[in-house]
Amino acid sequence: MTEAVFHIRRGGEADDPEERFDRFRVGVRPRMTVLDALVAIQGGEAPSLSYRYSCRVGMCGTCALRVNGRPRWACRTLVEGLGGEVRLEPLAHFPVLRDLAVDMGVFFDKMKRARGWLEPTGEAAREPVRLAPESPERRRIEPHIECITCGICYAACGMVGHDPGYLGPAALNRAFTLVADSRDGAGAERLAEVCGEHGAWRCHSQFNCTEACPKGISPSDAIQALKRRALAEGARALAASVLRGIAPGSGRPAA
Amino acid sequence: MRTRKTDILILGSGGAGLLAALAAHDRAPELDILVAVKGLFGKSGCTRMVQGGYNVALSPGDSAGSHFLDTLEGGAWINDQELAWTLVSRAPDCVRRLETVCGCFFDRNPDGTIHQKAFAGQSFDRTVHKGDLTGIEITNRVSEQLARRGVPVLEEHRAVALLPARGGEKRVAGALLLDIRTGEFLAVNAKCTLLATGGGPTLYRISACAQELSTDGMTIAWEAGAEFCDMEMVQFHPTGILTGEGLQITGTLLEEGLRGAGGHLKNALGERYMARYDAGRMERSTRDVVARAGYTEILEGRGTGRGGVFIDVSHLGREFVWKNFKGMAERCRDLGYDLAGGPVEVTPTAHYMMGGVKIDPACRTGLPGLFAAGEDSGGTHGANRLGGNGVANSTVFGEIAGEAMAAEAAGAPLLPFDPGAARRAEEAALSALGGEGSPYPIRAALKDLMWEKVGLRRTGARLQEAIGEVEALRERAARTRAGGGKAYNLAWQHVLDVRNQLAAAELIARSALERDESRGSHFRDDAPHPRPEGLYNIFMRKEGESFRMERRPVRFTRLRPEAARPAPVSSTVD
Numbered sequence: 001m002t003e004a005v006f007h008i009r010r011g012g013e014a015d016d017p018e019e020r021f022d023r024f025r026v027g028v029r030p031r032m033t034v035l036d037a038l039v040a041i042q043g044g045e046a047p048s049l050s051y052r053y054s055c056r057v058g059m060c061g062t063c064a065l066r067v068n069g070r071p072r073w074a075c076r077t078l079v080e081g082l083g084g085e086v087r088l089e090p091l092a093h094f095p096v097l098r099d100l101a102v103d104m105g106v107f108f109d110k111m112k113r114a115r116g117w118l119e120p121t122g123e124a125a126r127e128p129v130r131l132a133p134e135s136p137e138r139r140r141i142e143p144h145i146e147c148i149t150c151g152i153c154y155a156a157c158g159m160v161g162h163d164p165g166y167l168g169p170a171a172l173n174r175a176f177t178l179v180a181d182s183r184d185g186a187g188a189e190r191l192a193e194v195c196g197e198h199g200a201w202r203c204h205s206q207f208n209c210t211e212a213c214p215k216g217i218s219p220s221d222a223i224q225a226l227k228r229r230a231l232a233e234g235a236r237a238l239a240a241s242v243l244r245g246i247a248p249g250s251g252r253p254a255a
Numbered sequence: 256m257r258t259r260k261t262d263i264l265i266l267g268s269g270g271a272g273l274l275a276a277l278a279a280h281d282r283a284p285e286l287d288i289l290v291a292v293k294g295l296f297g298k299s300g301c302t303r304m305v306q307g308g309y310n311v312a313l314s315p316g317d318s319a320g321s322h323f324l325d326t327l328e329g330g331a332w333i334n335d336q337e338l339a340w341t342l343v344s345r346a347p348d349c350v351r352r353l354e355t356v357c358g359c360f361f362d363r364n365p366d367g368t369i370h371q372k373a374f375a376g377q378s379f380d381r382t383v384h385k386g387d388l389t390g391i392e393i394t395n396r397v398s399e400q401l402a403r404r405g406v407p408v409l410e411e412h413r414a415v416a417l418l419p420a421r422g423g424e425k426r427v428a429g430a431l432l433l434d435i436r437t438g439e440f441l442a443v444n445a446k447c448t449l450l451a452t453g454g455g456p457t458l459y460r461i462s463a464c465a466q467e468l469s470t471d472g473m474t475i476a477w478e479a480g481a482e483f484c485d486m487e488m489v490q491f492h493p494t495g496i497l498t499g500e501g502l503q504i505t506g507t508l509l510e511e512g513l514r515g516a517g518g519h520l521k522n523a524l525g526e527r528y529m530a531r532y533d534a535g536r537m538e539r540s541t542r543d544v545v546a547r548a549g550y551t552e553i554l555e556g557r558g559t560g561r562g563g564v565f566i567d568v569s570h571l572g573r574e575f576v577w578k579n580f581k582g583m584a585e586r587c588r589d590l591g592y593d594l595a596g597g598p599v600e601v602t603p604t605a606h607y608m609m610g611g612v613k614i615d616p617a618c619r620t621g622l623p624g625l626f627a628a629g630e631d632s633g634g635t636h637g638a639n640r641l642g643g644n645g646v647a648n649s650t651v652f653g654e655i656a657g658e659a660m661a662a663e664a665a666g667a668p669l670l671p672f673d674p675g676a677a678r679r680a681e682e683a684a685l686s687a688l689g690g691e692g693s694p695y696p697i698r699a700a701l702k703d704l705m706w707e708k709v710g711l712r713r714t715g716a717r718l719q720e721a722i723g724e725v726e727a728l729r730e731r732a733a734r735t736r737a738g739g740g741k742a743y744n745l746a747w748q749h750v751l752d753v754r755n756q757l758a759a760a761e762l763i764a765r766s767a768l769e770r771d772e773s774r775g776s777h778f779r780d781d782a783p784h785p786r787p788e789g790l791y792n793i794f795m796r797k798e799g800e801s802f803r804m805e806r807r808p809v810r811f812t813r814l815r816p817e818a819a820r821p822a823p824v825s826s827t828v829d
Binding site (some may be wrong): 013015016029030031032033035036039042043047048049050051052053054055056057058059060061062073075076078097098099101104107108111112115117118119120124125126127128129130131132133138141145146147148149173181183184216 | 295298299300303305316350354355356357360361362363364365366367368369386388390391392395396400402403436465466467498499501502503504507548585586588589590593611693695737738739742743744745746806
């Protein structure tokens with residue numbers, strides 16, 4: 001059995017003030033993941049180590065952290081192939097709760113700002129719509145819909161670091177799937193919000209999010225599409241209405 | 256101790272908790288609703304992990320009656336028929352609302368209608384799905400709707416006890432919560448409290464469930480005196496991936512759609528071993544039969560060196576596999592396997608608890624003020640749950656619970672809770688902290704003994720041993736105090752977890768000993784057949800420091816076994 005040395009960022013808390021990297025040696029077994037290493041370390045040498053996971057199989061999106069500087073899921077990252085030295089840190093751009101566990105509240109607040117929910121309207125609020133899987137609408141949406149809100153794109157995004165108010169890739173990606181969805185009744189309002197000061201136009205198309213997404217989603221493409229949509233619908237009118245705080249279509253009754 | 260008042264307290268944010276919160280809010284927006292969840296909101300629990308899908312009779316050729324019969328036959332006729340009927344008759348509207356209210360978009364047929372795929376043990380292809388990651392679509396979309404409505408949520412708060420009303424009135428008046436992040440306690444005073452924490456047989460060596468599930472809801476309900484049913488009925492899924500013993504991903508599912516689509520199960524000799532166990536239905540037999548078959552192959556030396564068998568879908572074609580089972584194919588790829596290219600090693604894995612708190616069709620437990628939905632409740636599935644009936648169960652009964660609580664809370668007074676009980680519960684939780692002890696050897700011992708003695712094949716003698724061993728572990732766990740501080744201390748939380756798991760383990764083992772026959776998921780080597788007189792349920796309830804157990808005959812309120820037609824052969828997939 002080979003061995004890997006894990007350097008885990010810890011401390012910086014009121015009751016554990018010294019911020020540091022603790023070292024742990026872990027025997028590496030075939031198909032062992034970073035999550036397995038964390039479980040072994042916490043269950044053995046470091047019972048007080050704080051980290052988070054739930055499903056252990058890439059569905060919940062709560063085990064994301066930085067592995068040798070890159071944001072990744074602990075549960076689906078094999079230790080073999082990381083080299084003998086592995087540095088683990090909490091995700092960037094999130095407040096740290098303790099050790100490796102972060103507070104994801106800021107990320108979900110931005111989902112809310114982007115109105116990241118369907119507002120069903122018309123027939124779609126009464127019956128499941130008849131819509132072919134090969135329709136242009138679903139072909140646009142499907143490559144973006146399987147986001148598990150793990151926060152990896154948000155941690156990878158340079159603009160989030162630059163502008164803490166920036167909605168970030170995941171919220172904009174969700175907004176795109178809604179803007180493209182004919183069932184949604186919040187179209188123009190949503191577009192105004194996500195193409196405002198801290199929205200899509202902040203994106204400089206560096207593709208860090210797309211490169212990092214473990215689901216193979218391209219938030220960059222979604223953001224580009226939002227920009228195109230905003231232009232098509234009259235960027236000037238939208239911008240003016242955003243400044244006034246009133247978006248076109250805001251008189252529409254809630255679904 | 257801090258306190259907080261609310262009308263409705265919902266414990267859990269899987270399918271049951273989310274739908275309950277939504278239904279209660281939409282029915283009575285003026286009510287205060289509070290959701291408390293052990294992990295992160297919408298990300299904790301097993302609904303999220305649903306791959307295959309959601310059984311519902313939607314097509315013209317299908318009917319609720321047919322779904323009902325499949326559910327009873329799958330459940331070996333000991334289902335609570337009123338719960339099963341509620342499930343099948345409400346599922347169509349529930350799945351429609353997931354689209355029309357919540358914004359889900361399930362997979363479609365080429366004509367734009369909702370696609371339904373084949374699952375095992377069903378007379379009709381009725382499983383609605385979103386690819387092979389259906390649970391993510393459901394939990395994401397419903398969570399969003401709750402965010403839209405501004406329903407308050409406490410994340411990383413676990414319930415450590417239900418709080419009785421002050422002054423001896425027999426009513427649950429809320430719950431004591433522990434904030435995992437800070438280690439502080441919060442007493443929530445509520446008119447109605449819902450158990451929706453999920454069951455999750457994580458107390459077995461190999462398990463499919465989200466790791467934080469530790470039968471918390473069941474344990475606090477047991478302590479509060481709720482009645483339980485069918486605790487011996489634990490479902491093992493036949494195809495948990497096997498990457499290596501003790502690795503976290505081992506035991507997580509390769510879902511039933513693979514078998515539904517024509518996947519083959521093979522032993523190490525390359526034989527399609529299901530021919531020995533159910534030659535008619537082969538791989539599409541019910542989960543109890545297929546899981547036990549795999550276990551038997553392994554036990555009798557025809558498994559792989561690591562204690563597995565194989566699932567092989569390569570003959571279905573690479574394109575088909577990647578198109579229909581992308582989530583699984585990607586997962587296998589990340590782990591170094593090629594699902595579309597050849598056999599992948601799998602193992603039976605503990606998946607679901609059919610037993611739980613007894614409820615009526617409005618999700619009422621016998622304790623006023625306490626409701627239960629989803630895997631915390633028992634009875635709907637009888638002795639074996641059909642694949643695809645799990646998420647149907649959690650969402651349908653979640654909605655019902657939400658509606659029932661909204662109706663009840665609108666008229667009910669908020670009774671104060673007994674502060675003495677809250678203090679005692681706090682002390683009990685703190686008794687797991689302040690030492691140098693470790694929960695992990697206890698947890699490992701529990702998982703091993705449950706797997707070997709209370710698992711897929713049981714005997715009276717092994718169950719007796721297990722009960723003794725669980726008792727000894729309970730004493731050890733009661734003395735175990737974790738080290739470290741209060742804030743985000745996983746070791747402390749895991750001591751609390753294993754104490755709860757041990758409580759559920761005892762109920763499972765005792766109930767399994769009581770049922771001296773084989774039925775559905777419960778198999779006894781010393782009584783390998785169902786008995787004609789076996790159509791009963793086992794009920795248990797805490798009494799003082801002991802408990803009461805009784806058998807009650809199944810009430811065939813809608814259909815008697817002898818009136819049922821013979822099971823039709825499932826249709827195959829194109």
